[in-house]
Amino acid sequence: MRVRVYNGSEQAESVPAEMSENGRSRRKRVPKQCDCCGPNGKGHATGHHQIAKKRGRRRAEPVSEVEVATDNHVSSAVVDLVSTPEPDEITVWEVQQAMLCDPTTTLSEAGPPASDSTALHNGIVASTTANGDRPETPAAPVTQSDCLGLDQMVDDNAMEVEHAIFPVYLNTKALWDHRYCKRGGHWEAVSTEELPDLSQSSSAEVQDDHIIELIHEFLENFYEKYGSFIPLIEEDILEYLNKHLNTDLKDRKKMISTEVMKYKSGLACAPMNFFKVTYNKHILALDDLATLDDQNWVNDQIINMYGELIMETTNHKIHFFNSFFYRQLVAKGYEGVKRWTKKVDLFSKRLLLVPVHLEIHWSLITVDVSKQNINFYDSQGILFKFAVDNILKYILAEAKEKKQTAFQKGWKMTVNKTIPQQKNDNDCGVFVLEYCKCLAFKEPLLFTQEDMPKVRKRIYKELCDCKLLDVPKPV
Known part of the structure; x- marks a missing residue:
């Protein structure tokens, strides 16, 4: 059996059918010529090879790509990512460089440099100079000599790395006002009055579900021990709850009484006659x-x-x-x-x-x-x-x-x-x-x-x- 497939004015070559093991016919698929360079049947443009269409989903490309800059201007995407910080803000990279350049400088004393603005993108430090160029990302840790020659690292053909993450800034004013970052060389002691007293929990903090669970536990043991609720008194339940919760539950008496009545009514039809x-x-x-x-x-x-x-x-x-x-x-x-x-x-x-x-x-x-x-x-x-x-x-x-x-x-x-x-x-x-x-x-x-x-x-x-x-x- 031969099958002829027509494609426009031209006829495709006949493809012999093949029989599979299960008896169903199977024919070979011929790659279709692309239409990007003209109608089907015409030759491709110079430098364009025939593209075979593959079945299945296309595999996702890598997230980050490296491109080489062709001019001295920063692309619009990089301009959007790298912004000039406010006067009272400093980036993470600048704080690190300032402390590496001067080991005696503390976090509160380090200020933003006058010429450079730096942002930390997903763990990769990138710097942009006043001319808009970005130096090559350093692969090794920054040393003091690197810090001194920072202005000489500008290269027109530097590689730029694009990431879909906004710059992370630290507000130095907020750090200076924090009690742990104030000058004086030591942390301020935390006042004990600010710490809550957790030795005893108030009755308002105790959940009703937990109280009900303890009530059922007490009543179950009581019923097994005495065979009925005849000798049960309210003080027994309150004493048991106070012992396990370490709090006063006088304001929950109505809820406790209601729950006890529900539990007792549920066992009224099942007395322990064998007791x-x-x-x-x-x-x-x-x-x-x-x-x-x-x-x-x-x-x-x-x-x-x-x-x-x-x-x-x-x-x-x-x-x-x-x-x-x-x-x-x-x-x-x-x-x-x-x-x-x-x-x-x-x-x-x-x-x-x-x-x-x-x-x-x-x-x-x-x-x-x-x-x-x-x-x-x-x-x-x-x-x-x-x-x-x-x-x-x-x-x-x-x-x-x-x-x-x-x-x-x-x-x-x-x-x-x-x-x-x-x-x-x-x-x-x-x-x-x-x-x-x-x-x-x-x-x-x-x-x-x-x-x-x-x-x-x-x-x-x-x-x-x-x-x-x-x-x-x-x-």
């Missing part, structure tokens, strides 16, 4: 700990484990009776509870604590062994004399069983009426636990009804930590 606290033989589930929330009634498990913590903290100088003790005593008498103290010497103790639960109310009976005094504490001011009589009968029977003749008579009974009283029908159990703690550590009963929310949260934490908080002193 448990184990201490000795006591096991507290999350439902037991929930009785310390708000206005709930405290159950026996909370009362008994807290009493166990009191005994452990006082090195068993205090004996706390189980909340089921009195109920068993009333139901079966001394014989029903005799084994409860088989391994315990009650008369060697300093104080006995007997919680009494009568139907829907908690009271406390204490026995001061050394003074042989039985005290009754009730947060509603009610006197259950029969309960005190039952405890007295038990003490006499126990003294007889243990052959403690000194404690078989001489016992007195006291009703304490000037003690903190509750103002609702829900906090009697919390009052009993606070009575026990204060009496065990010989602390005055100074709490009130308004303290009960904090007391509930504190007891919750003490039970989960298996350790009493704010213990005044060892007994």
